[in-house]
Amino acid sequence: MSFFSQRFANPTRFLRFASAILPWCAAGTIVLLAAGVYFALVDSPADYQQGESVRIMYVHVPSAWLAMAGYATVAMASGVGLIWKHPLADLTAKSASPIGACFALLCLVTGSLWGKPMWGAWWAWDARLTSMLLLFFLYLGHMALLGAFDDAARGARAAAILALAGVVNLPVIKFSVDWWNTLHQPASVSRMGMPAIDPKMLLPLLLMAIGYTFFFATVLLLRIKGEILAAKIRALRLGQVQAARV
Amino acid sequence: MSDYWAMGGYAAFVWPAYGVSALVMAALAVTAWRGLRRKEIDLAQLQAIRQSLQTPIGNEIADNEILGDKRS
Amino acid sequence: MSRLWTMVQRDLRLALRHGSDSLTVVGFFVLTVTLFPFGLGPESNLLERTSAGILWVTALLASMLSLDRLFLSDYEDGSLELMALTPTSLEILVFGKIIAHWLTTALPVIVAAPILALLLHLQADGFVTLLLTLLLGTPTLSLIGAMGAALVLGARRGGVLLSLLILPLYVPVLIFAVGAVDAAVQGLPVRGHLLILGGLLLAALPLAPLATVAGLRQAVE
Numbered sequence: 001m002s003f004f005s006q007r008f009a010n011p012t013r014f015l016r017f018a019s020a021i022l023p024w025c026a027a028g029t030i031v032l033l034a035a036g037v038y039f040a041l042v043d044s045p046a047d048y049q050q051g052e053s054v055r056i057m058y059v060h061v062p063s064a065w066l067a068m069a070g071y072a073t074v075a076m077a078s079g080v081g082l083i084w085k086h087p088l089a090d091l092t093a094k095s096a097s098p099i100g101a102c103f104a105l106l107c108l109v110t111g112s113l114w115g116k117p118m119w120g121a122w123w124a125w126d127a128r129l130t131s132m133l134l135l136f137f138l139y140l141g142h143m144a145l146l147g148a149f150d151d152a153a154r155g156a157r158a159a160a161i162l163a164l165a166g167v168v169n170l171p172v173i174k175f176s177v178d179w180w181n182t183l184h185q186p187a188s189v190s191r192m193g194m195p196a197i198d199p200k201m202l203l204p205l206l207l208m209a210i211g212y213t214f215f216f217a218t219v220l221l222l223r224i225k226g227e228i229l230a231a232k233i234r235a236l237r238l239g240q241v242q243a244a245r246v
Numbered sequence: 247m248s249d250y251w252a253m254g255g256y257a258a259f260v261w262p263a264y265g266v267s268a269l270v271m272a273a274l275a276v277t278a279w280r281g282l283r284r285k286e287i288d289l290a291q292l293q294a295i296r297q298s299l300q301t302p303i304g305n306e307i308a309d310n311e312i313l314g315d316k317r318s
Numbered sequence: 319m320s321r322l323w324t325m326v327q328r329d330l331r332l333a334l335r336h337g338s339d340s341l342t343v344v345g346f347f348v349l350t351v352t353l354f355p356f357g358l359g360p361e362s363n364l365l366e367r368t369s370a371g372i373l374w375v376t377a378l379l380a381s382m383l384s385l386d387r388l389f390l391s392d393y394e395d396g397s398l399e400l401m402a403l404t405p406t407s408l409e410i411l412v413f414g415k416i417i418a419h420w421l422t423t424a425l426p427v428i429v430a431a432p433i434l435a436l437l438l439h440l441q442a443d444g445f446v447t448l449l450l451t452l453l454l455g456t457p458t459l460s461l462i463g464a465m466g467a468a469l470v471l472g473a474r475r476g477g478v479l480l481s482l483l484i485l486p487l488y489v490p491v492l493i494f495a496v497g498a499v500d501a502a503v504q505g506l507p508v509r510g511h512l513l514i515l516g517g518l519l520l521a522a523l524p525l526a527p528l529a530t531v532a533g534l535r536q537a538v539e
Contacts, residue, residue: 041264052254056263063267082532102270113263117256134486141483148473157536158469162483165465165529169487172518176490183497215271222278229285236292240299 011228014088018221025218032211039204047198056114058204062212063107064128067135070100070216074142075167078160088224090156091231093163094146095223099216101139107132127181131174138166325414326421332391333422339384344426347380351434362439369438370448370499377427377452378459378488384423385463385484386470386477388415389534393471399538408531416457416464416527424456440503447502447512451495454515461519461526462487468533491518 040058047054073096081089111129112122123129142159149155197205253260333339354372358364392398401411431452432445440448466484470476498511 037264046254051256053256053259055253055260059263059267099274102274106267106270109266110263113259117259134489137482137486141479141486144479144482145469145473148470148475148479154472154536158473158533161465161529161532161536162469165487168525169490172490172521173486176493180493180497215275219274219278222275222282226278226282226285229282229289233285233289233292236289236296240292240296 011088011231015225015228018225022218022221025214025221029211029214029218032207032214036204036207036211039207044200044204045198050118053114053117054201056110057201058208060107060110060114061205062209063103063110064132065209066212066216067100067104067107067132069213070096070103071135071138071163071167071170073220074100075163078163081156082160082164088228090153090160091224091227092220093160094156095220095227097139097142097146097159099219099223101136101143103212103216104132104136104139108136125181125184127178130181131177134173134177135170138170142166322410322414322417325411326418329415329418330421333418339387340422340426343380343383343423344430346383347376347427348430348434350376350379351438354438366439366441369435369440370444370496370503372438373431373435373440373448374451374455374492374496374499377431377456378492380427381424381456381459381463382481382484384419385467386480388419388464388467389471389537390467390476393537398534402535402538408534409527412464412468412527412530412534416460419464420457420460424452424460428452428456440499443505444499444503447499447508450508450512451498451515454512454519455491455495458491458515458519458522459488461522465526465529465533468530468537471533471537491515494518 036058040055044055044058046052074093077089077092077096080086081093108129111126111132115124115126115129116122142163145159145162146152146155149158251257251261351372354368355365358368389398392401402408428449431448435445435448462484463480466480466487469483470480473479494511494514498508498515501511502508
């Protein structure tokens, strides 16, 4: 822990680190996503039951994973910020939240598109989609709280507490939604099934998942860099005002 | 070839799914990148002004003050 | 312990003096439940099947109504800062406020619930379970709500923001409460549901005040 705090507490050092690895992250993203999309759309089998619509799985499932990983990132950064007051922690939480929220939204939209041919309806209160919907609301609440105060630091601290409360509640929410869903399972709605995984489906799935992860890291680093620069700009402007008063 | 685009009848679902994913991810990347570029430009301008002003206080803003590091 | 009781008494006196919060909450509860037959149709089968859900969702929304004012008046007139400085731990003060809040807003709802359940044709088997779920569930709602109220102190549009924040956290309580009443109506055992509701309450009892106090401290510092 102290390795990270010493190394990255200094914003200039972090900027240098970020600038060094960003090209690699971006390159990795492009290569992995290109390969993933190729295998997903061209070189993988259709499903026996779901036909070609199973290809939506290759964008739906990675979105779900990244939405959850994103919230874990926000929660961990929030915890670090509250406990150790590491200066970059708040910025990480603030930067990661919108990315995770977008993935949650993508998961919901692609889930609807995947489900419509199967269910005949654009939405079903399937356990996993419902949990993702609630996760999306948790993201929205976090982002709203961040921006609701004039004092940005106050917003960061309140949002951090909320993020921790949310992450503690997530297993409870997941458990109750799963239980609720089995109780009310309408006969006509089949579970949005992951098909029996043909090993040839595993490759595009993994490529896309890792590609999405590289993408998340790239965008996160870009945003954190932006936040640090914004803080520098604010400090400079304040310094100029003070100097001008002399 | 048009058989491929038809995606076994699921074209109306598969292509929008990939399309909206690409769109949202592109938007995320572009906004992050452009925001960063704009801030880099603003920062460069501000630093240039500071150089030319040669403030008498010589307020070098310490790195750990930028983020309000409260631990030191 | 006596400080807890003092805090409860103080807030109760303030609440009774104003009285409007209690009436707002229970009035909203009654009026909204009454709206549902107009929206769903008076057919008793449909109302009977949806009564548990309607009652619980409306009770949940009613409890959210008065939450953003839980700490607001103390925050605005400075007494919250004073309370944060006293040697009494802030947790006890928070508990006192939550108890007073529950007594003035949830209790009237619990009293009104059976009458409204009659209007919605809830089957006789469900009444006792309905009351039990309300007794077990509304304190949890108050606890979670207090945490939300502390976090939005001084925020813009705190009321709406509060609802957005705590809605996902309310869902487990809602699911198991309505599940219990539905099970009772069908003659199935409800012990499991009630145990889970009790478990949620026991988990919220230490954790929610912790987060609430953290929220209050960063609001006044």
